[in-house]
Structure formats: C-alpha cells, structure tokens
C-alpha cells in the first residue's frame with residue numbers, strides 16, 4: 001500500500017478501487033476525505049437443523065415430510081413442518097406430504113442475494129396440498145415465467161446427490 | 176376454480192386470535208416536541224453511524240434553547256443489523272457519542288419495523304413514568320456492503336432452514352405475496368369473467384402492475400419537494416413498468432433501496448412539552464401486531480374487523496394467507512382503539528406508511544382500513560392517496576382524500592432500516608406542526624392544517640408491524 005491511497009469522488013469508483021487495492025480515499029461533496037479499507041468478513045456457521053432435522057434427512061431419502069398436530073381435537077397439518085403445533089401447542093408427528101400439489105403463488109427472481117445471483121433467473125413457488133393447512137416454499141424448475149400460474153399442478157423432485165438443504169427438493173409442473 | 180384447496184377432514188383453518196385488549200390505564204400523556212433526520216443517501220462514507228445520529232440529534236435540539244442534553248432522561252436506540260454495522264453494541268457507541276452516559280438506554284431491533292418500535296419504546300418510557308423526556312434515535316449504514324450482499328443480509332431475516340437457502344431475496348417474497356393479492360382481488364374481481372385461466376391471470380397481473388406503478392409515480396413525485404429524500408424523480412407509469420424486472424412482477428422503480436441515514440425524536444410529558452414548544456404533537460395511540468416468520472405458515476381464517484367493517488364484507492375471504500398483512504391489521508386495530516378512531520378515512524388526515532414495495536403500500540391501505548380488502552387497486556385509481564396540488568401526469572379525481580406518503584415514503588426517501596420508522600415520525604410531526612416549509616425549504620408538501628396522522632412501520636414479510644397515531648396538541 002502507498003502512503004496515501006487514490007482519491008475518488010464517485011462512490012461506485014471508490015468501491016471498484018477498493019476491490020483492486022484494498023484502500024481508497026473518498027472525497028464527498030463538501031471536500032471531506034474519508035479513508036475506506038476493505039475488511040473481509042467470512043464465517044462458517046455451525047448450523048444445526050435441530051428439531052427440523054428429520055425433514056432434511058427425509059429429503060435425502062426422497063421423502064417430503066410435513067407434520068401433524070398430535071392432539072386429536074386439533075390435528076392441524078403443516079406442510080412446512082414444526083415440532084410443536086402453532087395453534088394448540090401440542091407436539092406434532094411426522095407425516096408424508098402428498099406427492100402433488102398446486103401453486104398457491106409464484107415468482108421469477110431476475111436478481112437475488114449475492115449468494116444466489118449466479119442462479120438467476122430462478123422461480124419460487126408456494127405449494128398448497130389437499131388436506132394440509134399451511135404451505136411450502138420451494139424452487140420451481142422445468143418451467144419459465146410465462147408457464148407459471150396460480151393453481152398450476154406441480155409435483156416434487158429430489159436431488160439424487162443431497163446437500164441437506166431445502167434445495168434438495170424442488171417442484172416441476174405435473175404431467 | 177383452481178387454487179382453493181378442497182375441503183377435507185384435516186383442519187386447515189387456524190383461528191385468527193383477536194388482538195389483545197388495550198390496557199385501561201394508558202399511563203401519562205406523551206408528546207413529541209422535536210425531531211431530526213439526516214438526508215438519506217446511497218452512501219455517507221464521510222459519516223459513520225455515530226456522526227449521522229449526532230447530526231440528526233443536533234438538528235432536533237437546534238432552536239429549542241431549553242431542551243439541552245441534561246434535560247433528557249435517557250434514550251431508546253434502534254438499528255436493524257449488526258451485519259451491516261459490523262460493530263456489535265453500536266447503540267452503546269451512539270449513547271456515548273451523544274454524551275448520554277450513564278443515563279438509561281435500551282437498544283431496539285425488530286427488522287424493518289425497528290424504527291417504529293423505537294418510537295413506541297420511547298413512548299412507553301414516558302407514558303409509564305420511567306422518564307419525563309426520552310430521546311429515540313435510529314440509524315442504519317447499509318452502504319458498507321455491496322447491494323446484493325446487502326440483500327443477502329436482509330434475506331437472513333427469513334427462516335434460515337426453510338426460506339433463505341431457496342434463493343433468499345425479499346423482493347422475491349413480496350412478489351409471491353403480490354401475485355396472490357392480484358389473484359384474489361383482480362383475477363377473481365374485475366377479471367372474473369375471463370374464461371381462460373392463464374389469460375385471466377396475465378391480464379390481472381398487467382392491471383396490478385399498472386396500478387402499482389401509479390403508487391411509485393406518486394411517491395417519487397412527492398419526494399421532489401422533500402430535500403431529505405434519496406430518489407426524488409418525475410416518472411411516468413411506463414418508466415416504472417419498463418424499469419428492470421427484479422422479481423416478477425416487481426420492477427426496480429416499485430422497490431425501495433438501501434440507504435445510509437439516521438433520525439431522532441424527542442418525546443416527553445405534557446408538562447415538559449409546554450416548556451419546549453408551543454406546537455407539541457401528542458401521541459394518542461400505539462399498536463403493534465405480529466405474524467409468522469415464514470410466509471408459508473400464515474393461516475387462512477377470518478378477517479379481524481375494524482369498527483367500520485362488517486363480517487359480510489369478507490364472508491368468502493380466507494385471511495390473511497399470503498396476500499395480506501394480519502400484523503398490520505392488528506397494529507391498526509390496537510392503535511385506532513386507543514386513539515378513539517372508528518373510521519380512519521374521516522379521522523386521519525394523512526398516513527406515512529411503510530412502502531418498501533409499491534405492492535405493500537396497496538396491501539397496507541387495506542390492512543389499515545382505508546378501504547376494504549380487495550379495494551386497494553380502485554383506491555389508487557380513484558386517487559384517494561394522492562396529494563391535491565401535484566401534477567402526477569394522470570387524473571387523480573379524489574386527490575387529497577387521505578394523502579399517503581406525502582413525504583415520498585420509503586420508495587423515494589430510502590430505507591435505512593433502523594431510522595425509517597423514526598423518519599416517518601419526524602415527517603408526520605412537521606406536517607402536524609405546520610412546519611414542513613421551514614424544514615423542507617419548500618411548502619408544496621404541507622397539508623392544510625392536518626389534525627391527525629398515522630405512521631406505520633413494517634418488518635419482514637409482515638412478521639411485525641407498528642402503527643402510531645399523532646395528533647396536533649395546540650390550536
């Protein structure tokens with residue numbers, strides 16, 4: 001690094017220089033110069049799925065599991081599983097979700113968070129299942145924006161090489 | 176009809192709980208006596224969060240000689256994300272930069288509603304008798320990471336097991352919600368007679384997109400008269416529709432941006448308010464509401480009604496689903512009840528609401544009872560939320576009926592999360608004081624003697640919302 005980093009008055013240019021050299025002086029409209037450095041910030045988080053683990057292990061076996069409240073008077077069925085019932089507080093049990101559902105809503109993301117930018121455009125869908133009280137948010141594949149509509153029949157596909165992520169399952173238009 | 180799940184024996188309707196009753200004792204009367212805002216900007220590299228708050232604080236105290244630091248009993252400080260700040264305990268650094276130690280302070284974080292929570296925490300500090308004078312201060316420095324990394328940080332405010340790894344992206348989540356909102360109210364409304372399902376949905380989305388663009392034009396144009404706004408500009412509906420598609424159907428101009436900024440408010444008792452200003456503004460109602468973190472878990476139940484609504488209005492509506500914000504409705508009901516508001520349209524003169532997306536502005540009209548569920552699009556077309564004296568480039572027959580986001584809202588002012596809800600409070604405060612011309616250097620946005628206004632701050636996909644009602648406390 002030099003004694004005095006290069007000076008920029010456009011923030012975008014300053015950002016680009018920062019990528020190159022790691023330090024830059026930004027001069028604002030009032031002539032105030034601020035020293036900006038690049039400060040890397042990366043972590044490997046120890047992410048436990050904890051009580052949701054059976055869902056993700058299920059995906060790896062090609063099973064899509066929801067959960068059902070154990071209290072007979074309640075019996076609420078969740079597409080996105082939870083180990084205790086949100087309605088009555090009782091524990092739930094694991095159930096298999098129907099293999100087919102319908103799109104409750106959908107979108108195509110042409111941009112995304114940095115982690116997913118390289119995957120754009122991608123489709124997200126909320127799937128509703130017969131007899132199930134809540135929805136499941138998933139990726140939709142084998143379809144482009146103009147194919148998708150509310151009510152579209154869809155069905156699950158599973159990654160043969162599971163990554164233990166919600167992306168191990170995706171939905172495609174039902175044939 | 177597709178997409179209405181068939182009846183089955185499994186229970187599919189979670190009960191929608193009634194909001195908690197308002198406490199009979201509302202504590203002491205609370206007044207807002209001043210506030211300050213930094214200009215919201217894409218980046219303020221020459222100010223860190225401490226200096227931004229200091230600027231907004233100095234602005235608030237300027238011109239009130241007997242409101243000095245020693246008169247402030249303590250603070251409530253808000254910012255959303257330690258990721259953006261890369262400095263934990265940043266609120267402590269604000270506290271000491273302002274010279275407030277060893278006075279009491281609490282840091283607030285509640286996603287997008289962080290600023291609104293801060294306002295209500297300051298309100299509670301005074302109402303409860305804990306403080307006579309409380310400073311609320313909020314900030315966010317979002318420019319310290321690149322835009323798409325920033326979107327990633329924000330998306331971490333969605334379930335990291337089930338939602339984030341799918342392509343966590345808040346615009347995507349709001350797109351999912353508005354596609355369903357359009358389906359419920361335009362496809363099944365004005366396009367109910369179109370036989371081909373897919374054609375009907377495309378027509379409905381085009382119509383919804385056009386109407387959302389009217390909202391975007393309104394907010395950007397209002398902001399031309401607000402020197403604090405980040406993106407004031409004159410746009411046409413076509414400009415909005417033709418801007419980059421971010422998540423279908425939401426385009427770039429229908430979405431707020433990330434910002435650096437800070438805002439401050441000073442709330443106090445009636446006695447102190449009289450010492451500080453002859454134009455105090457009373458906080459007459461506060462409300463908060465919540466909903467599930469995951470959109471997928473939202474129930475399909477009944478609409479909690481406002482006093483001017485009837486059960487038959489929503490006989491067939493499965494609520495909130497993913498199309499509406501139950502948290503916003505609950506917050507509105509609580510705040511209106513405390514403020515004695517039975518019909519917001521006739522009893523409020525304006526609203527500053529959390530338009531992170533043009534879609535969520537329309538959804539929020541309905542949540543706050545400005546129109547019935549399903550009427551949000553017509554409400555825009557009729558012109559109710561527009562200002563009377565501004566030329567938007569299209570007819571707005573009922574302009575001025577109840578101006579929404581006269582300041583320009585988040586879409587045009589920017590959204591430095593921890594400051595946003597407080598920014599709304601400051602803009603509402605100046606409106607009610609009649610001092611917009613003084614603070615903006617431009618009288619265009621000053622409403623004619625407004626008596627009462629609401630501010631609305633909203634988090635996540637609607638997982639938390641605050642509504643506060645402010646009223647002119649002088650003649």
Ligand SMILES: [Zn+2]
Nearest residue numbers: 069074085088
């Ligand atoms: Zn249960």
